[in-house]
Amino acid sequence: MLVIFTRALILYFLVVIVMRIMGKQQIGELQPYELVVAVMIADLGAVPMQNTGIPLLAGIIPILTLLISQLALSYISMKSIRGRELICGTPTILIEKGKLLEDQMRKERYNINDLLEALRNQGYYNIADVEYAILETNGTLSVIPKVEKRPVTPQDLNLKPPYEGLPLPVVIDGTVDFKTLKEANKDFTWLKGQLKAFGISDVSDVLLASIDSNGNLFVQAKEVIK
Amino acid sequence: MKTAIVITVVVLAFILALDLGAYYYLKDTAMSISQNIEALPEKIENEKWDTATDDLNKASNNWSSVKGIWAVLINHDEIDKIDMSLVRLRSFVQYNDTEEAMAEYNTLKMLVEHIPENQRFSLVNIF
Structure with missing residues (x-):
């Protein structure tokens, strides 16, 4: 039992790492060659996971082979237009x-x-x-x-809406993200002062606090669990 | 979150307990079957076929009583191999074939004794 458990853990983490290396497209919209890799990896991981008669390497080596093949095809399709046409097809x-x-x-x-x-x-x-x-x-x-x-755009109406940047989450689940806070050109003292205005004295009580491009703070406190 | 941690710990503890319990059960029962047939080589060599048949009957009865639980714990192919080896050994003893009986005895002993070894938590078995 522990043997199968350990094999399952090893293969699971290997497949997670491989999928991460393969990039974000693997979990989004797949190109044909990426779909083939995803389907094959699932099978290559599942079989040696439960069959202890198969050496673990017989699962690991093909998974790593698919990884390098996929990386090579991605590289070719990125660098060569002709290669991209051959590998991915054309719209x-x-x-x-x-x-x-x-x-x-x-x-x-x-x-x-x-x-x-x-x-x-x-x-x-x-x-x-x-x-x-x-x-x-x-x-x-x-x-x-x-x-x-097509939907009407502000340009059609000759409007110039103010700039909208990316809101920066500065507190997530009670933890302050000092890097993001610095990116927003704010400091912890400012944040504490703002939270006080929302009636929150302790940062750990904040579920989410984010700063928008105009410097406005959105705050949601954690629910009190009885 | 607490529920997830509790479930994880319970499942881990269950797998660990099941693994340890299964390993020691397989080890004990495999040893007991091995002991049933321990004297067989001597009896086969001295052509004491009646007492050899008695030993085989004991081993078969013992095997029948544990087979059901073994089937839950190990690959069914292994159980089939032991079943077949027992049938072959019985036939060789019945027809007084010393050489074949000795060869089959060694096969059966290996088949029974390697089971707990295969289930042991070790690097060899993981990879």
């Missing part, structure tokens, strides 16, 4: 200037129902509202609506 235009491209849909084996479903998922219920629809290499559909159907 396909399915709707051009409001017109469905039947031959492209046939080439991608993408039927009308698939297209309508993907458009609905993007919030376009009427195909007549779409100017361009592009099938991306990771299988998602990007949609450009017709000019008269």
